[in-house]
Amino acid sequence: MGQSYSDQMYNKLKEMREELLKNLISENEDFRAAVEDLGLNDLADVASNDIDCRTLEVLGNRDKLQLEKIDAAISRIKNGTYGICASCTKMISKDRLEAIPYAALCIECKQRAERNKR
Numbered sequence: 001m002g003q004s005y006s007d008q009m010y011n012k013l014k015e016m017r018e019e020l021l022k023n024l025i026s027e028n029e030d031f032r033a034a035v036e037d038l039g040l041n042d043l044a045d046v047a048s049n050d051i052d053c054r055t056l057e058v059l060g061n062r063d064k065l066q067l068e069k070i071d072a073a074i075s076r077i078k079n080g081t082y083g084i085c086a087s088c089t090k091m092i093s094k095d096r097l098e099a100i101p102y103a104a105l106c107i108e109c110k111q112r113a114e115r116n117k118r
């Protein structure tokens, strides 16, 4: 995986994270209040800070999960494991990463996991 590709995905994930936080702040009063409690005044502050668990508690599970997935993908970029399937360690296809930049599993493992759930 080239350096420029991971830079590109890093920027994409950062954008997604910012977008998600922006939506949460405008839609979720509890989250906005929690963010204000932290003394973070604008979105740039919020986006660059690690939001602590207490703040995340006011979020619904879906939003929290989404944010955690994005954060996990960002840390995978930082430690050089981005794009590697967490289950079989094969490379995740670029098409899949384009569609879901925070994907942690390759399509085969994802489909297997979904099948096992049923």
Ligand SMILES: [Zn+2]
Residues within 6 Å of the ligand: 085, 086, 087, 088, 089, 090, 105, 106, 107, 108, 109, 110
């Ligand atoms: Zn896999």
